[in-house]
Amino acid sequence: MITRRTFLQTLCLSSLALKAQALEMARDASGRREALWYQRVDDGRGTVRCQLCPRRCTIPEGATGFCRARQNVAGRLCSLGYNLPCSLNVDPVEKKPFFNFYPGTRSFSLACAGCNLRCKFCQNWEISQISPLQAANRYTPTSQLPSLARGQGCRSIAFTYTEPTTYYEYMTDSARAARKAGLLAVYHSNGFINPEPLDHLCKHLDGANIDLKGFSEEFYATVCEARLAPVLESLKRLKRGGVWLEITNLVIPGYNDTPRMIGDMCGWIRQNLGAETPLHFPRFFPLYKMTAIQPTPVKTLEGAREIAMGAGLKYVYIGNVPGHPGNSTYCPRCRKQVIRRSGFSVLSVELKGDRCRFCNERIDGAGLITGGTRI
Amino acid sequence: MRGGERHATSMLSARAAIILLGVACITAQTVLLRELLVQYHGNEFSVGVILGNWVAASALGAFLAGRRTWQGGPVHSFIRLTFLVSLLFPLSIALCRTFKPLAGIPHGMGLTLAQIFCSSLLLLLPTAALLGGQFVVATKLYARFSGDEERAPGRAYALDAAGTMAGGLLSTSLLVPLLSPLQVAALLLLLGGGCSLALSRGVGGETGVARVLPSLMLLAALMLCAGGAGWVERMTLALQWQGREVLASRNSPYQNITVLRDEGQLTVYTDGLPFTTFPDPDTASLEELAHLPALVHPDPRVVLLVGGSAGGIPPELLKHPSIERIDCLEIDPLLLETVTSFGRLTPAAGAGDGRVRLHLVDGRRFLRTGDGGYDLVLLNSPLPLSLQANRYFTREFFLLVRERLRPGGLLAFAAPGSTAYYSPDLKAITATLTATAAAVFPSVRVIPGESNLFLAFPEKGVELPGAPLLARRLQERGIRALLVTPEHLSWRLDRSQAEWFAGSMAGARGGPNRDFTPRLFSADLAQSTALLNPWLAPLLTAAARSGSAGLAGVALGVLALFSVAGRGRSSVAIPLLVASSGLAAMLLELILIMAFQVCSGVMFQAIALLIALFMGGLCCGSLVSAGRPAADYHRLMAGEAGLLVLAALLFALFSWEQGTPVSPLMATGVVMPLLFAAGFCTGMEFPPAVRLLQRDEDGRVGGGVGRVYAADLLGGWFGGVYGGMILPFLGFRWSCALLVSLKLAGMVLLKMQRKQGKL
Numbered sequence A: 001m002i003t004r005r006t007f008l009q010t011l012c013l014s015s016l017a018l019k020a021q022a023l024e025m026a027r028d029a030s031g032r033r034e035a036l037w038y039q040r041v042d043d044g045r046g047t048v049r050c051q052l053c054p055r056r057c058t059i060p061e062g063a064t065g066f067c068r069a070r071q072n073v074a075g076r077l078c079s080l081g082y083n084l085p086c087s088l089n090v091d092p093v094e095k096k097p098f099f100n101f102y103p104g105t106r107s108f109s110l111a112c113a114g115c116n117l118r119c120k121f122c123q124n125w126e127i128s129q130i131s132p133l134q135a136a137n138r139y140t141p142t143s144q145l146p147s148l149a150r151g152q153g154c155r156s157i158a159f160t161y162t163e164p165t166t167y168y169e170y171m172t173d174s175a176r177a178a179r180k181a182g183l184l185a186v187y188h189s190n191g192f193i194n195p196e197p198l199d200h201l202c203k204h205l206d207g208a209n210i211d212l213k214g215f216s217e218e219f220y221a222t223v224c225e226a227r228l229a230p231v232l233e234s235l236k237r238l239k240r241g242g243v244w245l246e247i248t249n250l251v252i253p254g255y256n257d258t259p260r261m262i263g264d265m266c267g268w269i270r271q272n273l274g275a276e277t278p279l280h281f282p283r284f285f286p287l288y289k290m291t292a293i294q295p296t297p298v299k300t301l302e303g304a305r306e307i308a309m310g311a312g313l314k315y316v317y318i319g320n321v322p323g324h325p326g327n328s329t330y331c332p333r334c335r336k337q338v339i340r341r342s343g344f345s346v347l348s349v350e351l352k353g354d355r356c357r358f359c360n361e362r363i364d365g366a367g368l369i370t371g372g373t374r375i
Numbered sequence B: 001m002r003g004g005e006r007h008a009t010s011m012l013s014a015r016a017a018i019i020l021l022g023v024a025c026i027t028a029q030t031v032l033l034r035e036l037l038v039q040y041h042g043n044e045f046s047v048g049v050i051l052g053n054w055v056a057a058s059a060l061g062a063f064l065a066g067r068r069t070w071q072g073g074p075v076h077s078f079i080r081l082t083f084l085v086s087l088l089f090p091l092s093i094a095l096c097r098t099f100k101p102l103a104g105i106p107h108g109m110g111l112t113l114a115q116i117f118c119s120s121l122l123l124l125l126p127t128a129a130l131l132g133g134q135f136v137v138a139t140k141l142y143a144r145f146s147g148d149e150e151r152a153p154g155r156a157y158a159l160d161a162a163g164t165m166a167g168g169l170l171s172t173s174l175l176v177p178l179l180s181p182l183q184v185a186a187l188l189l190l191l192g193g194g195c196s197l198a199l200s201r202g203v204g205g206e207t208g209v210a211r212v213l214p215s216l217m218l219l220a221a222l223m224l225c226a227g228g229a230g231w232v233e234r235m236t237l238a239l240q241w242q243g244r245e246v247l248a249s250r251n252s253p254y255q256n257i258t259v260l261r262d263e264g265q266l267t268v269y270t271d272g273l274p275f276t277t278f279p280d281p282d283t284a285s286l287e288e289l290a291h292l293p294a295l296v297h298p299d300p301r302v303v304l305l306v307g308g309s310a311g312g313i314p315p316e317l318l319k320h321p322s323i324e325r326i327d328c329l330e331i332d333p334l335l336l337e338t339v340t341s342f343g344r345l346t347p348a349a350g351a352g353d354g355r356v357r358l359h360l361v362d363g364r365r366f367l368r369t370g371d372g373g374y375d376l377v378l379l380n381s382p383l384p385l386s387l388q389a390n391r392y393f394t395r396e397f398f399l400l401v402r403e404r405l406r407p408g409g410l411l412a413f414a415a416p417g418s419t420a421y422y423s424p425d426l427k428a429i430t431a432t433l434t435a436t437a438a439a440v441f442p443s444v445r446v447i448p449g450e451s452n453l454f455l456a457f458p459e460k461g462v463e464l465p466g467a468p469l470l471a472r473r474l475q476e477r478g479i480r481a482l483l484v485t486p487e488h489l490s491w492r493l494d495r496s497q498a499e500w501f502a503g504s505m506a507g508a509r510g511g512p513n514r515d516f517t518p519r520l521f522s523a524d525l526a527q528s529t530a531l532l533n534p535w536l537a538p539l540l541t542a543a544a545r546s547g548s549a550g551l552a553g554v555a556l557g558v559l560a561l562f563s564v565a566g567r568g569r570s571s572v573a574i575p576l577l578v579a580s581s582g583l584a585a586m587l588l589e590l591i592l593i594m595a596f597q598v599c600s601g602v603m604f605q606a607i608a609l610l611i612a613l614f615m616g617g618l619c620c621g622s623l624v625s626a627g628r629p630a631a632d633y634h635r636l637m638a639g640e641a642g643l644l645v646l647a648a649l650l651f652a653l654f655s656w657e658q659g660t661p662v663s664p665l666m667a668t669g670v671v672m673p674l675l676f677a678a679g680f681c682t683g684m685e686f687p688p689a690v691r692l693l694q695r696d697e698d699g700r701v702g703g704g705v706g707r708v709y710a711a712d713l714l715g716g717w718f719g720g721v722y723g724g725m726i727l728p729f730l731g732f733r734w735s736c737a738l739l740v741s742l743k744l745a746g747m748v749l750l751k752m753q754r755k756q757g758k759l
């Protein structure tokens, strides 16, 4: 029988527990979570230095970093978008784009607001150029993500649209939860991240698509307010970390479309990441601040593809030109079409397992065996 | 030549010079405005800013000229200024084209409002300030020859206005369409030079500048006739497009059209923005707009395509075997001609297909006057960034469409969407579009995606067919498309996308977009503004939300300011009054021109006539009040009262709008007379204001004119900026209410001045 004393004790404890839980929920819902990868600056004013990306922002109390997604709250650096994605939707995995990775499957795609670059051609500027504090967010704890993704028939969870590095903590925890539930975790990133956090992240990722926006420091400086070298370093580390890697190079007329720049880039990829690394050349359409630039001539894209294949890359794609032969995957040996696509739609698959049905050559990628689930 | 004859010739030359000054002013303004619009990509904001900066620079020139003592008398000063304008105007054209690379702005990049403001001010300043200063010198010139200092300003103003009126007509109907901007500059130089030489002979003795003029005129003649302008034209265009291959650059009454070639791809630019590209167009957009609505209809036979027919939609539509006829509506013949001349199949050529008919007419006019029904009406127009484009997305336009839809027919249009996030601006745009369609059509369905496809049906309870049925129709009709495949259809109509869209739009509210309440235009403008000027967005939203309460505050503030000024010196009160009239005039002119556009859709063709009507009113008004100085107070009062009544009338008119399409007759029957009246009331105020100020300042003619002119132009500047920046957000109605309060305050000011015996 329960005594009055035990009853009161239990009541107290459970109310305390409830309070703690409520506090935890409130903390979660506030989106603020102490950030990883930062240091306190010894200036007696609570300033911190973020070590997550090569900007290494020095952030005074109350201020946010360059990415607008990490704030110094009373001398502690907080990630602002934790549990608070502003985007949650289902996409074909091809839209990320991943063409040699579980083709024809769906990916549960999410994003928190913020970005550590300032690309003038950003497709998602409405969320990448604001803080999570300004966005309309949906409270989604990491534990809910796997069931949401499964409910939509998704094979993977993708961190995309904005720059996932800026919500690093939410991304790693979500990726962990996803993999625990048997889902895959992929991300589409600008690769502008420091080596240590990236090495740690590699442990939680199955696939990465990195925007290699141009192959010169000048392009990165003038168009993205960033640097190329750290991105190249990230590509090498992702490869070494065993993450399936694809690369996207948006070809912008007059900016990053010279055969020489494309040739140098392809040579570097071949040498440092391997011939099996898929490379995507999407067509540029006027966007964001670059509204007066013409769409990329298809001939330029075809030229880029030829250069890349000439450099020895096995899987080179042309994007944003629906129906173009460059949308499809070809066997690197017999050159026959093994995955036929138009846009993001997979139209037919000519694979036996992960091998070409015509010449039995192994096609590089991940999940090709289980691929082919029509979307 | 005898003295009398000489005087008569000089008087004639002076009159001609002032009229020509008016012509030069409006022509230079039009040419530079068009040049800058291409650089600013036709942004509606920039029109107000450009016009505003033009008048500000003119005001500065007038002000400085009024204060300056001119060496060598007005004739030689006038000639010197003509010489300077002749040199600086073509230079400004060249600079308009090249300032981006010179300022290190990467090509293809949109400009922020601050950049637009600063660059337009700097580029317009030399020409506009010199022309403004020249007007002040011209009044002195007139005073010298006529010997009537008192009436000279009013007469000069009337002559200048007459020149502006003629120049407006001339430049819109002849100069701009037929000549290149540099040829226009050369022609102005020839005319100005001729006039200056005549003036200089009239006073005997040529100055240094007058001696150089003939050589400069010869150069201009060469530019005009011997292809010199063409060479400079090509050079500056190459710089403007930063080394890309320019195949053609032409001006239509609607826009600048430029064709560039790169790697075999031809891109047609309108006002500096890519309009269409071939041989590889934006397949995704055109296939979706052509095929999805056509597949939703079980048996589409007659189709109406409003806009963009050169972009490749007709050939896609013709893949549906049931289609018997496509009526394509295009408003700019030169655009079509340009696209055709570079080998793009237009619907008229339409691969020689007789099923496609081209109509070079405004969509509203076509729907109102034509007959026959349609199974599909496809609206292929980008979301409006101008009031002209807004006319195709209003409730009034949709009503016209509904009347022409056959049973089972549908209206379809695409608008930007998202699969990632709906920002408040994008939500507002989407909600406004939905509300506008829903105000007319009982069933409105959206196929969401990166681009949202809106389908509106005149019958109740229509549901979209599922992907399998559409895929079956695709196969049955034997359509081979690049993007629209059964797989694509199944993704596009996937339940997850519809649910996500519904979730993202939850709670979004928007009222219907209407002709005189252009909500969509405002929302679209807010989004494009936020993109380049994030700091401005909250201000504009606040202006849009402030409504009547905010306006009441502004009106009270104006009243208080004018009451204080009414008690003070005339030298402050009168310029303030003139500035408020300048503002009211500019704003009324803009509102009426926009109203004309809304009613008739042929504003660009009629713009010269509209400006001429306003200037004609201005001219008549100033002539009427040029004499009888004793009635100055009453003339000013009448001008103020007239402007007040006009603003009140327009307020009533816009409030009365019932949602039914306004008759085009309103454009000629109501808007045109009102334009003349607005000009008349404004013109009435100028001569008495100058005289009153002169009396106050003890008869210094130039100073009085300069200040009044500067005040008028400054008010006009504010009116222009307001018209470009605030009018779209505040709307026509509340802007008219603001004008009513402004003119009421003006009348109070005049009454107070009178009471104190200052008038």
Ligand code: SF4
Binding pocket: A050, A051, A052, A053, A054, A055, A056, A057, A064, A065, A066, A067, A068, A069, A070, A115, A116, A165, A166
């Ligand atoms: S992640 Fe953000 S706060 Fe941290 S260094 Fe990079 S930009 Fe600065």
